[in-house]
Amino acid sequence: AQSVAQPEDQVNVAEGNPLTVKCTYSVSGNPYLFWYVQYPNRGLQFLLKYITGDNLVKGSYGFEAEFNKSQTSFHLKKPSALVSDSALYFCAVRDLRTGNQFYFGTGTSLTVIP
Amino acid sequence: NAGVTQTPKFRILKIGQSMTLQCTQDMNHNYMYWYRQDPGMGLKLIYYSVGAGITDKGEVPNGYNVSRSTTEDFPLRLELAAPSQTSVYFCASSYSRTQRIRHEQYFGPGTRLTVT
Numbered sequence: 001a002q003s004v005a006q007p008e009d010q011v012n013v014a015e016g017n018p019l020t021v022k023c024t025y026s027v028s029g030n031p032y033l034f035w036y037v038q039y040p041n042r043g044l045q046f047l048l049k050y051i052t053g054d055n056l057v058k059g060s061y062g063f064e065a066e067f068n069k070s071q072t073s074f075h076l077k078k079p080s081a082l083v084s085d086s087a088l089y090f091c092a093v094r095d096l097r098t099g100n101q102f103y104f105g106t107g108t109s110l111t112v113i114p
Numbered sequence: 115n116a117g118v119t120q121t122p123k124f125r126i127l128k129i130g131q132s133m134t135l136q137c138t139q140d141m142n143h144n145y146m147y148w149y150r151q152d153p154g155m156g157l158k159l160i161y162y163s164v165g166a167g168i169t170d171k172g173e174v175p176n177g178y179n180v181s182r183s184t185t186e187d188f189p190l191r192l193e194l195a196a197p198s199q200t201s202v203y204f205c206a207s208s209y210s211r212t213q214r215i216r217h218e219q220y221f222g223p224g225t226r227l228t229v230t
Contacts, residue, residue, distance in 0.1 A: 034218055043204055043221030104157040
């Protein structure tokens with residue numbers, strides 16, 4: 001079974017509007033959760049992570065994500081989208097059952113419309 | 115710091131040929147990883163290493179080999195290239211003082227490989 005799922009292949013949002021990119025996970029215990037962004041023809045760049053502590057984590061470029069244990073979700077959010085936020089976003093989880101492996105979602109393509 | 119560097123950027127191979135994808139990091143990270151990225155499939159882990167001299171298989175290791183003779187380098191070897199290995203390959207590294215890895219990964223720019 002997939003350890004992490006991104007239910008939306010594509011998200012479109014108007015510039016200035018809030019954006020949400022969804023991620024759910026299915027690992028036992030306390031997961032380590034990450035968000036990465038990928039711009040065209042580039043490697044992935046780290047945005048933010050949840051390890052422990054406050055459920056709301058803040059990251060680079062104004063992004064934040066909320067860890068919700070009851071819903072097993074870790075949605076990425078930004079209050080006001082920029083055109084430059086258009087990119088591919090990946091959620092990743094470290095499944096402690098399998099030791100040192102990270103599992104990535106299939107990615108969500110975000111387009112911010114001017 | 116250059117971070118994680120990969121060579122080559124692009125390569126076209128014929129079926130049955132072999133090649134080595136190079137990966138180097140200058141951040142003194144102990145963990146290194148190789149992923150492949152296929153459209154709509156996310157990233158799949160091929161191999162990883164927790165330190166020099168130690169490697170382990172990931173989700174999709176068949177058809178690949180790795181070695182880790184130094185902290186800095188983690189080459190990926192394709193011995194008999196097949197069309198199914200057409201993909202974009204990413205190397206990544208991270209640092210952890212313990213087995214409980216909690217640090218993010220740093221990725222290289224990728225190698226786009228086509229096998230025909």
